[in-house]
Amino acid sequence: xxxxxxxxxxxxxxxxxxxxxxxxxxxxxxxxxxxxxxxxxxxxxxxxxxxxxxxxxxxxxxxxxxxxxxxxxxxxxxxxxxxxxxxxxxxxxxxxxxxxxxxxxxxxxxxxxxxxxxxxxxxxxxxxxxxxxxxxxxxxxxxxxxxxxxxxxxxxxxxxxxxxxxxxxxxxxxxxxxxxxxxxxxxxxxxxxxxxxxxxxxxxxxxxxxxxxxxxxxxxxxxxxxxxxxxxxxxxxxxxxxxxxxxxxxxxxxxxxxxxxxxxxxxxxxxxxxxxxxxxxxxxxxxxxxxxxxxxxxxxxx
Numbered sequence: 001x002x003x004x005x006x007x008x009x010x011x012x013x014x015x016x017x018x019x020x021x022x023x024x025x026x027x028x029x030x031x032x033x034x035x036x037x038x039x040x041x042x043x044x045x046x047x048x049x050x051x052x053x054x055x056x057x058x059x060x061x062x063x064x065x066x067x068x069x070x071x072x073x074x075x076x077x078x079x080x081x082x083x084x085x086x087x088x089x090x091x092x093x094x095x096x097x098x099x100x101x102x103x104x105x106x107x108x109x110x111x112x113x114x115x116x117x118x119x120x121x122x123x124x125x126x127x128x129x130x131x132x133x134x135x136x137x138x139x140x141x142x143x144x145x146x147x148x149x150x151x152x153x154x155x156x157x158x159x160x161x162x163x164x165x166x167x168x169x170x171x172x173x174x175x176x177x178x179x180x181x182x183x184x185x186x187x188x189x190x191x192x193x194x195x196x197x198x199x200x201x202x203x204x205x206x207x208x209x210x211x212x213x214x215x216x217x218x219x220x221x222x223x224x225x226x227x228x229x230x231x232x233x234x235x236x237x238x239x240x241x242x243x244x245x246x247x248x249x250x251x252x253x254x255x256x257x258x259x260x261x262x263x264x265x266x267x268x269x270x271x272x273x274x275x276x277x278x279x280x281x282x283x284x285x286x287x288x289x290x291x292x293x294x295x296x297x298x299x300x301x302x
Contacts, residue, residue: 002027004282011085011278021077022051026064029289038062069117071293075110079103083114084288088280092248093264113296119260120294121287122267130165130173131196133220135234136203137162138182141242141258158255160262161190162241164234166202171233173270176241176262184208188215204230241265257299 002024005011015021027033035045037055044056051063065071070080086102087094094102100111140157161179165172175194179186187208191201197216203209205223212219222230229235244265271280 002282004276004278005085006276006278008085008089011281015078015081018050018077021081022064024285025068025070025077025289028286029064029068035064038066067293068289069121069291069293070288072295079105080114081285084118084284085281087115087118088284089277091268092244093268095248109296113299116257116260116299117294118284118288119264121284121291122263124283124287125290129196130163130175130194131199132172133166133200133202134195135164135166135231136187136191136195136201136209137231137234137238138179138187139238141245158258160258161187162234162238163191163194164237166233171237174237174266176266178259178262182206182208184211188212191215191217202231237269240269 005014023033026035030036034043035053036043037045037058037060039060040055040058042055042057045053046056048054048061051065052061053064054061070077073080083099083103086099096108096112096115099115100108105111138159138161140159159179159181161177163175177190177194179190188211191212192215195201195217200218200220201212202220202222205221209219245261274280
């Protein structure tokens with residue numbers, strides 16, 4: 001594992017220049033810190049500009065920022081690194097307005113775009129699925145409608161499924177996904193996407209969970225009891241997510257981008273026991289250098 005700063009003092013010392021930031025990206029992207037030509041695989045090259053190298057074998061020129069979230073950025077890498085450190089060092093995250101104020105970014109649009117780009121980088125490609133005993137439930141996110149229907153079938157809200165890994169009485173990792181409805185097709189697809197086959201899936205008595213045994217899972221159904229909270233672990237997580245949205249985001253998260261807010265919450269929650277916030281900084285940068293670049297137009301097009 002590549003070394004990472006453990007605290008703000010180490011961060012300021014290790015990333016005080018653009019060159020230090022570029023060198024760190026080189027290590028994360030190429031492992032040994034040596035530029036590798038994407039066309040011929042040669043490791044022999046020379047720098048053409050600060051971030052651009054030319055291959056000594058095929059003469060292909062390429063920026064080390066190509067294919068990362070930093071591609072085509074007009075801002076210093078130092079500012080990006082400070083943004084990532086600030087985002088990961090805040091226990092509950094930050095809003096775009098908070099990031100804009102801390103970094104002194106002149107444009108709210110820029111801060112908002114950076115946050116959404118980094119939220120996309122909080123999902124590691126090919127991440128491990130949950131396993132063992134996993135509680136699964138669904139809920140709605142959105143402001144309550146006056147006189148509107150609540151629970152399954154509610155209107156004008158986003159429905160999400162939540163899976164929580166449990167070990168004895170301890171909550172482990174979580175996964176959150178937006179679903180079209182609470183039908184068997186939607187719920188089965190969610191379970192297959194986030195839970196390892198052979199695991200025990202614990203649900204309430206909703207018929208949408210019928211047939212989980214037929215797709216490779218053990219199914220434990222908890223029947224309704226007015227004197228007991230069903231699925232206590234997943235309900236705790238749901239409550240925490242809603243409090244986070246109301247607190248850190250002040251309730252202002254658009255439905256179109258809600259899945260990315262869920263990605264951020266999952267990233268933070270699954271690393272809540274990390275002894276160093278620097279580990280979150282390192283993991284986020286790791287993902288950032290392998291993430292396909294996206295633009296503001298791509299984000300709002302959703």
